[in-house]
Amino acid sequence: MNERYRSGVSEFIDNIKNLQRSFLASFLRSGKPTSDKSRAALMFNNFFLHIQGVKTHINTLRPTYTFGLGIISFFLLIIVVVSGVMLMVYYNPSIERAYNTIKDINYVVFAGRLLRNVHKWAGEGMIIFVMLHMTRVFFTGSYAKGREFNWIIGIILLILTFGLNLSGYMLPWDQLAYWALVIVANIIQSPKEITDSLGITQYFDIGGFSKQLFLGGYTAGQESLTRVYFLHIMFFPLFLFIFLGVHFWRIRKDGGLTKPENLEQVGGDTGYASRPEKTGGVFPTFKTYGLMELARGKTPAVDKDIENTVPSWPNLLLAEFAVFILTLAAVIVYSFFVDAPLREPANPLIPENPAKAPWYFLGLQELLSYSAFMGGVGLPGIALLGLALIPYLDREKGHVGIWFSNRQGVIEAVKALFVGALVNVGLLAFVVNFGWFRNWWPNIPQLLITLVNPGNIWVGFMIAWSLWVMRKGSTRMGAIAMFTMFLVSFLIFTYMGTYLRGPNWDFFWSKSQWPVH
Amino acid sequence: MLNRFYLSLLLISGIVLGAFLLFVGYREISPEWKQYQVEYKNNLIKNAKDDATRERAKEVAIEIRQIYLGKLKRVDRCTTCHLGIENPLMVDADQPFSSHSGDYLKNHPLDKFGCTTCHHGQGRALTKKEAHGLGHKTHWDDPIIPTKYIQSSCAQCHDYKTLEQKGVNNIVKGRNLFQEKGCRGCHKLNKVGGDLGKPLDGIGSQPIAYFPMKHVTGEKTIYSWIKQHFDDPRKIVPESQMRAFLTEEEADLITTYILTLRAEEPPREYRRFMHMPEVKTDGESLYKKYCIACHATGKISVYDEILKRTIPAIKNPAFLKAADDNFLRNVIKEGRTGTQMTAWKISAAGLSDAEINKIINYLSIDRPEEKPERFGFADFTGNVERGKKLYEIRCTFCHGKDGKGGEGLLGINLINPVVQSADPEFLAITVRDGRAGTPMAAFGKKNGLGLEDQDIADLITYVKTLSQKKENLSNDYKD
Numbered sequence: 001m002n003e004r005y006r007s008g009v010s011e012f013i014d015n016i017k018n019l020q021r022s023f024l025a026s027f028l029r030s031g032k033p034t035s036d037k038s039r040a041a042l043m044f045n046n047f048f049l050h051i052q053g054v055k056t057h058i059n060t061l062r063p064t065y066t067f068g069l070g071i072i073s074f075f076l077l078i079i080v081v082v083s084g085v086m087l088m089v090y091y092n093p094s095i096e097r098a099y100n101t102i103k104d105i106n107y108v109v110f111a112g113r114l115l116r117n118v119h120k121w122a123g124e125g126m127i128i129f130v131m132l133h134m135t136r137v138f139f140t141g142s143y144a145k146g147r148e149f150n151w152i153i154g155i156i157l158l159i160l161t162f163g164l165n166l167s168g169y170m171l172p173w174d175q176l177a178y179w180a181l182v183i184v185a186n187i188i189q190s191p192k193e194i195t196d197s198l199g200i201t202q203y204f205d206i207g208g209f210s211k212q213l214f215l216g217g218y219t220a221g222q223e224s225l226t227r228v229y230f231l232h233i234m235f236f237p238l239f240l241f242i243f244l245g246v247h248f249w250r251i252r253k254d255g256g257l258t259k260p261e262n263l264e265q266v267g268g269d270t271g272y273a274s275r276p277e278k279t280g281g282v283f284p285t286f287k288t289y290g291l292m293e294l295a296r297g298k299t300p301a302v303d304k305d306i307e308n309t310v311p312s313w314p315n316l317l318l319a320e321f322a323v324f325i326l327t328l329a330a331v332i333v334y335s336f337f338v339d340a341p342l343r344e345p346a347n348p349l350i351p352e353n354p355a356k357a358p359w360y361f362l363g364l365q366e367l368l369s370y371s372a373f374m375g376g377v378g379l380p381g382i383a384l385l386g387l388a389l390i391p392y393l394d395r396e397k398g399h400v401g402i403w404f405s406n407r408q409g410v411i412e413a414v415k416a417l418f419v420g421a422l423v424n425v426g427l428l429a430f431v432v433n434f435g436w437f438r439n440w441w442p443n444i445p446q447l448l449i450t451l452v453n454p455g456n457i458w459v460g461f462m463i464a465w466s467l468w469v470m471r472k473g474s475t476r477m478g479a480i481a482m483f484t485m486f487l488v489s490f491l492i493f494t495y496m497g498t499y500l501r502g503p504n505w506d507f508f509w510s511k512s513q514w515p516v517h
Numbered sequence: 518m519l520n521r522f523y524l525s526l527l528l529i530s531g532i533v534l535g536a537f538l539l540f541v542g543y544r545e546i547s548p549e550w551k552q553y554q555v556e557y558k559n560n561l562i563k564n565a566k567d568d569a570t571r572e573r574a575k576e577v578a579i580e581i582r583q584i585y586l587g588k589l590k591r592v593d594r595c596t597t598c599h600l601g602i603e604n605p606l607m608v609d610a611d612q613p614f615s616s617h618s619g620d621y622l623k624n625h626p627l628d629k630f631g632c633t634t635c636h637h638g639q640g641r642a643l644t645k646k647e648a649h650g651l652g653h654k655t656h657w658d659d660p661i662i663p664t665k666y667i668q669s670s671c672a673q674c675h676d677y678k679t680l681e682q683k684g685v686n687n688i689v690k691g692r693n694l695f696q697e698k699g700c701r702g703c704h705k706l707n708k709v710g711g712d713l714g715k716p717l718d719g720i721g722s723q724p725i726a727y728f729p730m731k732h733v734t735g736e737k738t739i740y741s742w743i744k745q746h747f748d749d750p751r752k753i754v755p756e757s758q759m760r761a762f763l764t765e766e767e768a769d770l771i772t773t774y775i776l777t778l779r780a781e782e783p784p785r786e787y788r789r790f791m792h793m794p795e796v797k798t799d800g801e802s803l804y805k806k807y808c809i810a811c812h813a814t815g816k817i818s819v820y821d822e823i824l825k826r827t828i829p830a831i832k833n834p835a836f837l838k839a840a841d842d843n844f845l846r847n848v849i850k851e852g853r854t855g856t857q858m859t860a861w862k863i864s865a866a867g868l869s870d871a872e873i874n875k876i877i878n879y880l881s882i883d884r885p886e887e888k889p890e891r892f893g894f895a896d897f898t899g900n901v902e903r904g905k906k907l908y909e910i911r912c913t914f915c916h917g918k919d920g921k922g923g924e925g926l927l928g929i930n931l932i933n934p935v936v937q938s939a940d941p942e943f944l945a946i947t948v949r950d951g952r953a954g955t956p957m958a959a960f961g962k963k964n965g966l967g968l969e970d971q972d973i974a975d976l977i978t979y980v981k982t983l984s985q986k987k988e989n990l991s992n993d994y995k996d
Contacts (some may be wrong), residue, residue: 100592100641107594107643108581111545174656230935315520322527329534336537343656350726 800879899978
């Protein structure tokens with residue numbers, strides 16, 4: 001009776017009283033995470049969390065398996081996007097004002113200098129961590145078993161990360177930005193070397209066309225800045241997020257991160273585990289379930305599987321949150337002490353000597369100094385293609401989820417590390433001391449140098465070495481040798497370009513030996 | 518139940534993050550300028566004479582102050598720290614609170630001129646180091662200018678006559694020095710001047726990257742470079758041939774003038790040029806402007822260690838006796854190839870014929886009335902072979918075997934076009950009578966080293982063939 005005649009007012013008051021609870025219930029869509037069931041519900045009812053499984057394999061949570069490299073890259077991206085949006089409020093992409101707006105961000109905007117530093121260092125951190133993540137994925141053999149295409153998407157994400165960093169480097173329109181822009185334009189133009197050698201530039205000037213497309217004219221100016229800005233805030237981020245979505249979705253569909261076939265629990269692992277409830281969980285072990293959707297991996301109905309998984313809430317989320325705070329703290333601490341560089345305003349009349357690209361491209365610039373085409377297009381193309389093809393050329397599946405596959409893999413990696421470093425440094429030392437074809441025979445056709453130069457010889461050596469390794473062992477061993485050498489040479493070339501090259505791209509042991517200016 | 522590793526990671530990271538966010542917050546709410554503003558405000562309150570002033574002082578806001586100068590494309594935030602700049606009570610205060618000296622601000626109101634228009638520096642910056650823009654790490658090309666050179670800013674808008682009347686003397690003296698020390702003998706300005714040195718247009722506002730700063734002591738700024746370069750050019754640029762003989766004071770004055778040579782001009786409404794620039798065009802002034810740096814008084818010829826060459830005494834009567842106006846005109850207009858002497862014709866260093874004539878008139882003031890005794894070269898027939906033998910005996914010691922002169926040799930280069938195209942009569946007279954005030958001795962019979970006129974004619978005939986011979990013999994000489 002009472003209920004029937006209950007007035008709307010008291011109901012309204014009750015609703016106000018219950019506001020907190022009803023709002024939370026509608027927001028979370030499930031009760032408090034007290035049981036396995038509600039923990040699972042929390043995960044799959046949440047848009048942001050449902051990309052992750054309700055259960056997480058304990059191998060995923062082992063810090064020494066992933067080192068959190070992929071997720072750190074992702075968190076850096078989040079930091080970059082948030083700080084970037086804030087910087088966008090102040091930045092003005094015109095060649096008259098860009099530099100001044102950066103100055104104002106540094107001087108006047110509250111915490112503007114820190115914001116800019118955070119954006120800069122988190123962005124460059126992405127390069128490091130995306131590459132480290134790739135290294136981890138490679139050495140744990142995680143590109144096999146249906147994950148081949150996701151590896152390629154990873155390569156695309158790496159390229160986009162480079163693109164984002166590079167385009168951002170050019171926006172302050174200071175001397176660094178301007179001359180990096182000029183260098184990149186020249187790298188883009190590098191196919192001209194080959195069309196020149198073949199004498200077809202006047203009919204088919206692909207290099208010149210690409211350069212004009214990039215610069216929006218023959219020389220760097222307002223049009224170039226507009227294009228770079230568009231690339232930086234629109235084109236690259238858009239595609240980055242599209243491919244990132246696919247990247248994550250595929251990991252989920254492939255059954256989460258890779259893990260060894262026969263995982264043995266070790267003592268420390270129990271720490272990750274809030275043991276699944278044997279009754280009343282989502283997947284009680286005494287029942288067998290078929291999955292409602294098609295997904296790779298085993299059904300979680302078998303005892304063995306469920307024993308090595310733990311509820312994602314709270315185990316995985318705690319780990320992720322901890323890594324996020326770690327990442328944020330590291331970026332802020334670094335940004336607190338180290339300022340992002342800002343030089344004199346761009347001046348087309350004062351070429352920096354040496355005009356250097358940002359550090360992550362200096363390996364490429366070193367190769368560029370041997371042959372413009374091979375350094376700018378040929379070798380990076382070969383390297384990226386080679387990386388992309390790894391999962392298709394090495395189809396062994398035996399050792400997925402184990403660092404270096406086995407003992408032999410460790411040996412091959414160490415061997416490749418030392419042999420690669422030795423041969424690479426030797427090659428560079430030879431070039432620095434004795435020069436190359438152009439120094440010996442000044443009139444030699446450029447095409448010959450394009451075909452035979454230190455960069456090509458190095459790539460040839462890597463291929464030869466890994467084929468030789470493959471002959472003795474497996475394709476996986478060859479891939480390990482190849483990838484190790486790729487990393488070693490990336491580091492060595494980058495170090496060379498960054499620290500050992502001075503004015504006119506001459507060799508110097510240190511910057512203090514540079515001639516005047 | 519939660520994993521200890523991740524929990525402790527979270528805890529430690531969280532503490533570090535929180536701590537640094539606090540540091541950042543503290544750094545942001547207590548910037549350098551705020552401390553100055555608080556100090557200034559406290560001073561105002563403390564020194565207030567009456568309650569009303571004290572109340573007003575208490576209401577002074579702590580905030581960034583900026584002067585936006587749209588026409589000058591500047592934003593000056595200098596007054597954020599230099600708070601007392603318009604306050605007459607702060608005359609004796611220390612920087613940054615001191616009021617502006619003199620009554621300059623009366624005619625140069627802050628809201629129209631700002632600060633960096635005259636003082637330079639980085640107007641947008643808010644820390645002392647970056648606002649003053651000194652030091653390599655600030656990456657600022659236009660640092661604050663010290664008071665001793667500040668008058669260079671006046672010349673952006675005012676003409677020198679007005680400045681002189683107002684007693685702005687340093688800049689006027691500097692300009693006079695520039696006109697009288699022969700700077701433009703080697704440096705072009707407005708396309709007129711020699712080309713041994715770098716053109717000076719816009720040098721006062723050039724980026725620091727143009728200046729080799731390695732040997733500059735103290736602040737690496739353009740004015741330090743210019744000043745120290747005047748003190749000792751070769752200390753700053755080891756391969757420099759610059760001849761600068763200035764006292765310490767003169768170097769500062771002329772540096773002030775050099776700093777006025779800026780590429781950009783203030784907008785028209787800022788400029789107050791009331792008088793046409795006074796340009797002296799008499800022969801003496803032109804000589805000082807273009808010639809004096811090398812030829813000095815022109816009375817005696819000396820071997821110059823810097824130029825590695827004997828500089829002829831062009832106002833010496835003995836020289837003038839032999840060198841007629843046509844010869845002088847030829848040398849001045851065409852220069853002397855192979856020496857530092859520039860070609861001064863209008864298409865090269867940019868002097869008009871009228872100006873060159875004025876210089877020649879000035880040079881020849883001391884020319885003796887009497888003409889040298891006629892030689893009559895046309896009456897002789899020169900014998901090249903004899904001339905060659907005579908040359909090898911008599912001339913190689915100073916002019917070198919091949920007649921090129923050169924380092925360590927006293928004689929001039931005989932292959933240069935001026936000698937080769939000179940009237941043989943003139944050359945013969947020079948050989949016969951020598952050139953007083955230079956190492957060139959008289960070789961004539963009457964009062965010299967005993968050569969017959971026929972010998973001299975043979976010699977001149979041979980010397981005249983030197984350039985052709987060289988071309989045949991070798992390609993070394995390509996001037």
